[in-house]
Amino acid sequence: MDLEREPKIEPIACDSENDSEEVGSEVMDGIRLCDSVVDFEEVRSFDNFIILANGLIINSELSEYYQKKYYDLCCTQNSYLHDHLLEGFNCELVCGIISETINIAEAIRAAEVTTPLHSFETWNSTLKCFQGLGMKVGFLSARLAQLINLSLKPNRYRDVLFREAADAPW
Known part of the structure; x- marks a missing residue:
């Protein structure tokens, strides 16, 4: 096992009074233990947005881009989307689920009517899996269903036109 790659885990306080100082500097150095759970309602800005998994602060495992995008998604739902993930997932898996959720949300946002149906199907099956694991992604699934429709x-309109053209007497 490569000991240089293992994150240093050190306990820190993560109550709302010192969030802005801790998150801004120390949390970016690695995974840290958190003494208390911070409800999303206590998050006032991105500066005190803490992503917890199994009592560990995992912000440093996600790029700032993904942290900001995840913060934005959480704000739309007024909750941490990963709050109800099954217990015991390792930090890398939680980060992977969060990252892929953001990727799918961005893809849904950028999708057009001409987006291939197989892309929609892939996103849909991934979101269903994540939902089964406890990730709050129902709002993305609902938007995706609208896009699929x-x-x-x-295609339905084109099919009707083709059928009418095929049935035409000429």
Whole structure:
């Protein structure tokens, strides 16, 4: 086992009074233990946004880009989306689920009617798996369902036109 790659885990206080100082500097140095759970309602800004998994602060395992995007997604739902993930997942898995959720959310946001249906199907099956693991992604699944319906409408219209053209007497 490569000991240089193992994160240093040191206990720190993570109550809301010292969040802005801790998150801004020390948390970025590695995974840290957290003494208390911070409810999302206590998060006032990105500066005191702490991502916990199994009592560990894992912000440093995600790039700032993913932290900000995750913060934005959590704000839309007024809760940590990963709060109900099954217990015992390692930090890398939790970070992977969060990262992929953000990737899918970004893809959904950028999707157009011409986006291939297999992309929608892949995103949908991934979101279903994440939901089964406890990730709060129902709002993304609902938006994806709307996109799928919109993307299928032109195909239905085209199919009707083709059938009418095939049935035409000329």
